Amino acid sequence: MLLTRRAEFSASHFCRIPSLSEVENREIFGEEANLNGHGHNYIVEVTVEGEPDPVTGIVMDLKEMKRILDREIVEPMDHRFLNLEIPPFQDVIPTTANLAREIWRRLQPFFSASPAMLSRVRLYETADLYVDIVGEDGA
Amino acid sequence: MLLTRRAEFSASHFCRIPSLSEVENREIFGEEANLNGHGHNYIVEVTVEGEPDPVTGIVMDLKEMKRILDREIVEPMDHRFLNLEIPPFQDVIPTTANLAREIWRRLQPFFSASPAMLSRVRLYETADLYVDIVGEDGA
Amino acid sequence: MLLTRRAEFSASHFCRIPSLSEVENREIFGEEANLNGHGHNYIVEVTVEGEPDPVTGIVMDLKEMKRILDREIVEPMDHRFLNLEIPPFQDVIPTTANLAREIWRRLQPFFSASPAMLSRVRLYETADLYVDIVGEDGA
Amino acid sequence: MLLTRRAEFSASHFCRIPSLSEVENREIFGEEANLNGHGHNYIVEVTVEGEPDPVTGIVMDLKEMKRILDREIVEPMDHRFLNLEIPPFQDVIPTTANLAREIWRRLQPFFSASPAMLSRVRLYETADLYVDIVGEDGA
Amino acid sequence: MLLTRRAEFSASHFCRIPSLSEVENREIFGEEANLNGHGHNYIVEVTVEGEPDPVTGIVMDLKEMKRILDREIVEPMDHRFLNLEIPPFQDVIPTTANLAREIWRRLQPFFSASPAMLSRVRLYETADLYVDIVGEDGA
Amino acid sequence: MLLTRRAEFSASHFCRIPSLSEVENREIFGEEANLNGHGHNYIVEVTVEGEPDPVTGIVMDLKEMKRILDREIVEPMDHRFLNLEIPPFQDVIPTTANLAREIWRRLQPFFSASPAMLSRVRLYETADLYVDIVGEDGA
Numbered sequence: 001m002l003l004t005r006r007a008e009f010s011a012s013h014f015c016r017i018p019s020l021s022e023v024e025n026r027e028i029f030g031e032e033a034n035l036n037g038h039g040h041n042y043i044v045e046v047t048v049e050g051e052p053d054p055v056t057g058i059v060m061d062l063k064e065m066k067r068i069l070d071r072e073i074v075e076p077m078d079h080r081f082l083n084l085e086i087p088p089f090q091d092v093i094p095t096t097a098n099l100a101r102e103i104w105r106r107l108q109p110f111f112s113a114s115p116a117m118l119s120r121v122r123l124y125e126t127a128d129l130y131v132d133i134v135g136e137d138g139a
Numbered sequence: 140m141l142l143t144r145r146a147e148f149s150a151s152h153f154c155r156i157p158s159l160s161e162v163e164n165r166e167i168f169g170e171e172a173n174l175n176g177h178g179h180n181y182i183v184e185v186t187v188e189g190e191p192d193p194v195t196g197i198v199m200d201l202k203e204m205k206r207i208l209d210r211e212i213v214e215p216m217d218h219r220f221l222n223l224e225i226p227p228f229q230d231v232i233p234t235t236a237n238l239a240r241e242i243w244r245r246l247q248p249f250f251s252a253s254p255a256m257l258s259r260v261r262l263y264e265t266a267d268l269y270v271d272i273v274g275e276d277g278a
Numbered sequence: 279m280l281l282t283r284r285a286e287f288s289a290s291h292f293c294r295i296p297s298l299s300e301v302e303n304r305e306i307f308g309e310e311a312n313l314n315g316h317g318h319n320y321i322v323e324v325t326v327e328g329e330p331d332p333v334t335g336i337v338m339d340l341k342e343m344k345r346i347l348d349r350e351i352v353e354p355m356d357h358r359f360l361n362l363e364i365p366p367f368q369d370v371i372p373t374t375a376n377l378a379r380e381i382w383r384r385l386q387p388f389f390s391a392s393p394a395m396l397s398r399v400r401l402y403e404t405a406d407l408y409v410d411i412v413g414e415d416g417a
Numbered sequence: 418m419l420l421t422r423r424a425e426f427s428a429s430h431f432c433r434i435p436s437l438s439e440v441e442n443r444e445i446f447g448e449e450a451n452l453n454g455h456g457h458n459y460i461v462e463v464t465v466e467g468e469p470d471p472v473t474g475i476v477m478d479l480k481e482m483k484r485i486l487d488r489e490i491v492e493p494m495d496h497r498f499l500n501l502e503i504p505p506f507q508d509v510i511p512t513t514a515n516l517a518r519e520i521w522r523r524l525q526p527f528f529s530a531s532p533a534m535l536s537r538v539r540l541y542e543t544a545d546l547y548v549d550i551v552g553e554d555g556a
Numbered sequence: 557m558l559l560t561r562r563a564e565f566s567a568s569h570f571c572r573i574p575s576l577s578e579v580e581n582r583e584i585f586g587e588e589a590n591l592n593g594h595g596h597n598y599i600v601e602v603t604v605e606g607e608p609d610p611v612t613g614i615v616m617d618l619k620e621m622k623r624i625l626d627r628e629i630v631e632p633m634d635h636r637f638l639n640l641e642i643p644p645f646q647d648v649i650p651t652t653a654n655l656a657r658e659i660w661r662r663l664q665p666f667f668s669a670s671p672a673m674l675s676r677v678r679l680y681e682t683a684d685l686y687v688d689i690v691g692e693d694g695a
Numbered sequence: 696m697l698l699t700r701r702a703e704f705s706a707s708h709f710c711r712i713p714s715l716s717e718v719e720n721r722e723i724f725g726e727e728a729n730l731n732g733h734g735h736n737y738i739v740e741v742t743v744e745g746e747p748d749p750v751t752g753i754v755m756d757l758k759e760m761k762r763i764l765d766r767e768i769v770e771p772m773d774h775r776f777l778n779l780e781i782p783p784f785q786d787v788i789p790t791t792a793n794l795a796r797e798i799w800r801r802l803q804p805f806f807s808a809s810p811a812m813l814s815r816v817r818l819y820e821t822a823d824l825y826v827d828i829v830g831e832d833g834a
Contacts, residue, residue: 001236002271010821012707012734012776017472028473030480036776039707039734041821047271055156056167057234062268063169081707081731095474097418126705126736129479132419132464140514141549149404151290151317151359175359178290178317180404186549194434195445196512201546202447220290220314265288265319279792280827295611306612308619325827333712334723335790340824341725373613375557407618410558410603427682429568429595429637453637456568456595458682498568498592543566543597573750584751586758651752653696685757688697688742 002119003059004047007069009078011086012039013094032095037081043124044073044103048116060116072106096125104133141258142198143186146208148217150225151178152233171234176220182263183212183242187255199255211245235264243272280397281337282325285347287356289364290317291372310373315359321402322351322381326394338394350384374403382411419536420476421464424486426495428503429456430511449512454498460541461490461520465533477533489523513542521550558675559615560603563625565634567642568595569650588651593637599680600629600659604672616672628662652681660689697814698754699742702764704773706781707734708789732776738819739768739798743811755811767801791820799828 015032016025025033032038046069050059080086082094092098100123111118124130154171155164164172171177185208189198219225221233231237239262250257263269293310294303303311310316324347328337358364360372370376378401389396402408432449433442442450449455463486467476497503499511509515517540528535541547571588572581581589588594602625606615636642638650648654656679667674680686710727711720720728727733741764745754775781777789787793795818806813819825 001239002273003236004269004271006267008821010733010735012732015474028475028478031774034774034776036779037707037732037734038705038774038776039732039736040705041734041736052234052236052240057154057232057237058167059236059270061167079726079729079733081729081733084731093474095469097420097469097476098474100418101469126703128423130421131476132421134419140517141551142514143547143549145545147404149316149318151315170357173357173359175362176290176315176317177288177357177359178315178319179288180317180319191512191514191518196432196510196515197445198514198548200445218309218312218316220312220316223314265286279795280829281792282825282827284823293613306614306617330790330792330796335710335788335793336723337792337826339723371613373608375559375608375615376613378557379608406562408560409615410560412558425682427594427596429593448635451635451637453640454568454593454595455566455635455637456593456597457566458595458597496587496590496594498590498594501592543564571752584753584756649752651747653698653747653754654752656696657747684701686699687754688699690697 001051001059002047002049003065003116004045004120005062005065005069006043006045007066007074008041008043009074010039010041011077011080011082012037013082013089013099014038015093015095017093037083040125042077042099044069045120045122045124046103046107046118047120047122048111049119050114050116053115065116068107068110072110073103096123096129096131099123100131100133140190140198141186141188142204142255143184143259144201144204144208145182145184146205146213147180147182148213149178149180150216150219150221151176152221152228152238153177154232154234156232176222179264181216181238183208183239184259184261184263185242185246185257186259186261187250188258189253189255192254204255207246207249211249212242235262235268235270238262239270239272279329279337280325280327281343281394282323282398283340283343283347284321284323285344285352286319286321287352288317288319289355289358289360290315291360291367291377292316293371293373295371315361318403320355320377322347322378323398323400323402324381324385324396325398325400326389327397328392328394331393343394346385346388350388351381374401374407374409377401378409378411418468418476419464419466420482420533421462421537422479422482422486423460423462424483424491425458425460426491427456427458428494428497428499429454430499430506430516431455432510432512434510454500457542459494459516461486462537462539462541463520463524463535464537464539465528466536467531467533470532482533485524485527489527490520513540513546513548516540517548517550557607557615558603558605559621559672560601560676561618561621561625562599562601563622563630564597564599565630566595566597567633567636567638568593569638569645569655570594571649571651573649593639596681598633598655600625601676601678601680602659602663602674603676603678604667605675606670606672609671621672624663624666628666629659652679652685652687655679656687656689696746696754697742697744698760698811699740699815700757700760700764701738701740702761702769703736703738704769705734705736706772706775706777707732708777708784708794709733710788710790712788732778735820737772737794739764739795740815740817740819741798741802741813742815742817743806744814745809745811748810760811763802763805767805768798791818791824791826794818795826795828 014037015029082089104121121133153176154168221228243260247257260272292315293307360367382399386396399411431454432446499506521538538550570593571585638645660677664674677689709732710724777784799816803813816828
């Protein structure tokens with residue numbers, strides 16, 4: 001069975017390759033290249049896989065799941081400029097794909113054993129654009 | 140091809156193990172343990188798998204699909220207190236996981252053969268929390 | 279200027295007039311009359327009116343606004359059976375209209391003077407049904 | 418990794434088998450059989466699979482992805498009567514299933530090689546009804 | 557107090573002035589002028605004003621309100637081509653504004669006296685575009 | 696009659712009074728004070744008031760309305776850091792209230808005469824928080 005919890009954080013970012021010119025960066029990243037940054041209300045859906053406990057009917061403690069998402073993702077990233085404040089985005093371009101990977105990397109140790117294994121991270125940059133990391137792809 | 144239909148019902152429930160104390164139940168289930176119950180607008184998405192008929196282009200009759208969801212799920216569960224009125228929740232704790240399983244169990248006989256096999260039951264307890272039963276997991 | 283903040287709580291209720299028969303209650307309240315209760319994810323939107331401070335650009339402190347909504351509405355009502363646990367709903371029928379009025383009555387003292395006056399309470403019982411109390415109607 | 422982009426178009430359609438009578442068509446297709454047609458705000462979610470480029474962190478150029486969706490789907494189909502104006506729906510019944518297949522068929526050549534392969538087409542006819550074509554099912 | 561109920565119907569329409577040329581119609585109505593029509597999932601929100609009954613706490617019977625919306629609006633208009641099938645749209649252009657007015661005109665007799673007076677009709681053509689008729693504007 | 700169109704832009708901002716200390720700014724603005732900025736997907740709903748033309752049934756040309764919103768609001772503000780790039784936010788704190796006022800100020804000249812007068816600007820910072828400027832309040 002899959003259990004999914006949604007969280008939200010507001011952050012800003014830009015997407016640029018420092019060694020390229022302004023023109024080249026605009027060609028690759030469009031308006032995302034603006035060095036001043038811009039922002040999003042990111043919505044993240046975290047899915048774990050497990051079986052409900054035969055006695056409690058619970059896949060995993062929902063309060064604990066919320067605590068992990070808040071501590072590992074929302075608190076460090078909310079109201080932040082990703083490129084300046086959140087490692088590894090000084091060196092890694094915080095595209096939606098790379099940000100989803102970083103979220104997977106941060107959560108995976110806490111959902112790596114029974115009762116609940118990390119199964120999917122979905123990250124919405126806007127309502128019309130999202131990425132999914134499923135299963136082993138997060139490695 | 141997958142075909143999904145969404146339905147909604149409003150019900151109340153609580154989550155408690157009768158043999159445990161109030162304190163122990165609160166530790167496991169948090170506020171869900173309140174013996175008076177509380178409620179949700181549950182949203183259920185039912186997905187069947189099948190191929191569109193080569194003549195009609197229809198995977199399965201949508202009016203029939205709606206009739207089944209209404210008769211098996213919405214009518215019996217809407218405006219009910221699950222623990223008191225809906226079997227097996229006198230004896231089984233109606234967590235979201237267990238409720239999704241019961242919905243799978245009730246629907247499966249009606250979507251167990253061609254043209255359309257039950258493929259997924261997704262149950263939202265709130266907009267931020269849902270479970271999925273996929274494929275054989277429902278057994 | 280109007281400033282609106284949304285909050286959510288899950289509660290159960292029923293709608294019955296104790297002196298009437300089961301049949302009469304069903305006629306007036308339909309399935310809402312089920313004595314066991316049923317539940318909703320209520321969404322409340324609270325609107326205050328005020329002018330942004332000329333220095334800070336703030337109508338009112340959003341953290342304070344959230345604290346008031348949490349303390350006065352969400353914490354007491356979330357995961358509760360309104361008829362049994364939340365005054366005055368032992369004696370008053372918790373229809374959506376009466377629940378919105380009670381929310382207005384509880385919030386009004388905290389938004390009754392500059393900088394921000396309570397202007398509207400909107401309460402969604404489901405996505406398709408809501409009530410609004412506007413201005414003096416709340417009295 | 419999966420990357421999904423959402424687009425929307427408004428179109429009308431009807432579902433009928435020309436060789437059948439009015440009564441037979443109504444039996445199969447219900448109100449969808451109305452020869453004058455009726456309409457929907459179709460929402461399509463297109464998912465491609467690929468890996469983020471190790472330098473740019475981009476799965477595929479989002480502006481290019483949008484250009485393809487607009488040119489192949491939204492521009493030809495938006496504000497159209499599918500049965501009369503959009504091949505092959507003079508001869509093929511534009512059920513949601515068949516329309517999703519046609520969208521897959523139109524998009525597949527543009528997402529058939531690295532860096533991004535077409536992985537899923539989801540088509541919402543209404544908020545409560547959608548179909549998915551996943552992986553090779555689109556063939 | 558205001559009470560709002562939402563309903564939905566799928567219909568098709570076009571917007572043209574018969575005495576004008578194709579070019580002139582395209583200039584005024586853009587793609588809406590396509591003579592074959594196109595469609596929408598229209599969402600209508602109907603708001604009535606009234607006071608909750610002091611005994612029942614009900615502004616008006618919600619089942620009765622739903623019956624009126626279904627009988628007067630959803631049943632006649634759902635799955636229809638407005639220009640061809642729904643008076644007065646053979647002679648009146650079914651823009652969102654005119655369609656909202658017709659909905660107001662049809663509902664007004666049923667909400668014209670105590671306990672509940674028609675107060676607003678909101679009509680969404682898409683999620684990004686809607687009109688409101690408020691109070692006497694509907695006349 | 697009221698006609699509303701929705702638009703969206705992604706921007707970043709921070710809220711600080713330069714003459715105050717870090718501690719004082721945090722006290723007033725909380726995490727919004729982070730000097731690096733953070734971001735939102737702002738959603739703006741622009742409402743104009745007017746009567747449908749008796750011949751065309753149109754309140755105002757929707758393509759023209761979209762052109763104005765794009766040119767005056769979305770194009771200059773999308774993918775920008777408001778404090779650094781968008782006047783007057785070098786000197787004015789871009790709270791949601793002040794940003795809504797600036798949007799009103801920019802749009803008002805284009806909707807200041809028949810057929811359509813600016814009636815309301817609603818600005819969502821998140822799904823749970825929005826401000827409205829109504830009627831003359833925008834002055």
